[in-house]
Amino acid sequence: MTRSRLRRAVGFLLVAGVGLSLTACGGGSDEPSDGKITLTINGLPPATEAATHQRFLDNVAEFERLNPDIKVKPVEGKMDPKTFSAKLAGGQLEDVFYVYFTDPQSLIAKRQVADISKYVSEFPVVQQVRPDIMKVFSGPDGKVYGLPYKNYSLGLLYNRTLFTKAGLDPNNPPKTWADVRTAAQKIAALGNGTVGYGDYSKSNTGGWHFTAELYSLGGDVAVKEGDTWKAAFNNAQGKQVLQQLKDMRWTDNSMGSRQLLEWADLLQMMGSGKLGMYVATADNLQTIVNQYKGNFADYGLGPIPEGKGTLAGGEGYMFNAKASPEKIRAGLKWLTFWFTSPDRFEAENKWMAETKQPVGLPEPQIFTGEAAAKQAAADKKYANVPQENYAPFAAAASSIPIKLEPPNAQQVYAVLDVPMQKVLTDRNANIDALLADAEKQVNSILATVK
Template sequence: MYRIPLRRTVCLALTCGLIATSLAACTGDSSNGKIVLTVNGLPPKTEKANHKKFLDDVAEFEKLNPDIDIQPHEGKMDPKTFTSRLAGGQLEDVFYVYFTDPANLIAKHQAADISEYVDDFDSVKLIRKDLMRIFTGPGGAVYGLPAKNYSLGLLYNRALFTKAGLDPDRPPTTWDDVRSAAAKIAKLGGKTAGYGDYSTNNTGGWHFTAELYSMGGKIAVKHGKTYKAAFNDSLGRKVLQNLSDMRWKDHSMGARQQLDYDDLLRMMGSGKLGMYVATGDNIPIIVQQYDGHYKDYGLGPIPDGAGTLAGGEGYMFNPKDTPDKIRAGLKWLTFAFDNPDRIDHNIKWESKVGNPVGLPQPAIWTGDADKSWSAALKTYANVPRGNYKPFVDGMAQVPIRVEPPKAQQVYAVLDEAMNSVLTDEHADIGKLLDTAEADVNTILAEA
């Protein structure tokens, strides 16, 4: 992944003097009286519209804040290089993170505490509290801000619902309802699957996690300084048993299994799949890459609704940042990403460049800001917003859950359980979970 090298001010001894107290003035914290702020998250040049939008935002921000010099870098969070970049002084002052990152960075003291500064920025008070908690430490200290979010719901084919005698405006809200609807859709024939699920390349473990969360379960719980697996219980067995029953008793999941990420999108685009667990951003991919039509797809809340797997992105602050850099960083974030006054401007731009407008997420706001967001979506929508109303109405009450520690390694283990129940009618669910629990505990012991 390419990153523009961090620029540093070179301070010569002749300029700075030889005494230690003078050296502090030559750390690259300012240039020509300006606060120099390095930030990443700049989209690559191959994403022409997004790249230009980011740089245009930088130019506008600097015009409004002539005392701040933003130096944007490409690149996002890379766990493999993060620690070495931080130790080597190469980490940006304000850096991009996924929702899975903050808890670990906070625990390792690898991000700055910005609590004493956030109260000066009114827009932060309008961000959803459940999203702010992701960037909050155990003692209530704040370490960053969210920028975008998503959560999993039930993506379904409205056209197939109608053909099967189901109400396309009332998608299933429980897993029992999903099973019943899937059986009706499968009876349409023509190799149509009522419900689809993953089982390879970590996608199976990802969906096991989502479905377990929806029932109120957990993948891992903290014991002292480490985590232990928590999915080998009645809820974990229920997830796998439900899939086994749909696959082998109801025959509503189709004969072809060992599906990877693109497979379900392709099936949905071809009109051969009734439902699967997904985020709303799958819909434009199905339309643009797999010949689907926006009118045919709806989004409902995650079945059972006891929790949903959530993700997203945001920004945190280098632990070496000075107070001036933290204030400058918060000014930048509350201008470019967390700015209620630019909601209409940003959504209008999305519509102008042809991006889908009207999907139910990202949705980070509360109060008047949320009303402004909804109004802008209504004004500039180019997709059928009503198709996603069940998701919008239902998800407000569903608590969000982030991915477990060592998520990708854990998902790889859980793939095996998902694959077994979907390819072996006589799979021993208890044994599968016992094996997965032992393997995951070995992984988590190193977390």
């Protein structure tokens, strides 16, 4: 699912009007006569986000001071699959450009990005990036084509206050879906409009959560057979997801009568203190507090129940296929100076704390080893959220495999909204028929994947 639906904009929707000719992007013919390397890179937040906009420019200035042979020119835009090929062919693509985790494998397969493998050894910090996340930016042969910047994964967000009132341990969130069902019944029994567990079923969010819950059981929405993608959810695992929800909705009455919910609904319910649990990313916490008058102290985050897999995503940067070795090295210097730089954790956390942004949430977490230790120390030093509330999520994160969205995810999610809607609004919904129909539709969608 696109991150605009999952979380706040983190300052990487880019501003128009940056004074740069598009002919200055790309393959290396734009070098000035003074011998400096000009590096075009997107990432400048809009001027309306004054703090993050200025922070970006300040970091550019600091980088240029430390690297006087490099000139960084931030440009508007990000990787758009609809225009990418034309920009690449026309020499209009930035040297280093922003991508979501769902983009790299397609770009690598089409040979539309630069292989940076022989350069990354010059930047030791890359070796400390989590191997599972580096795979997102690596080809089947192990060659590297980019670096991650931020990651997210889905867990179980819950109301610690309601857990306590219901006689549940707020430091021990449910570990299985059977545990979720039991806890939801106890929370719903508190009455006064309290809902034990909430789920989505509208505007593609139902399909997104179906995917996350299926992944938690070790299932897949789609698998690749040779060169063809096929639907893979019409099985016991897919049925388990829908049967669990149907039982909670109609047998237990722990999900409440209000259904057909979409993204903002569950956040608002959590902020009002009337919802016990739902599947979410860590950054939902900030939105609940800032937009829906919640309190960080009231919420906890646990790992996805069952833990056989979790829907994950994030952001990173890749390199123009036409970039020269000099520009690739300059780009890696820039990325490891700021975006992938353990040495800047403390300074960034200090700035975030001073600008009233949350410090100490359990993600992003892209590092291992010494780099991860530096992040943990910087987070602890400047934390302004109750980190202990997210300890169960953090402790389990490294042991849960991450899985990305299926191809043509939004179209697939729209189809999968329907079975989610049916089991939550019709007590007589036929799960087998719903999955069989969705399978046919998703296979038609997947047949168009190239």
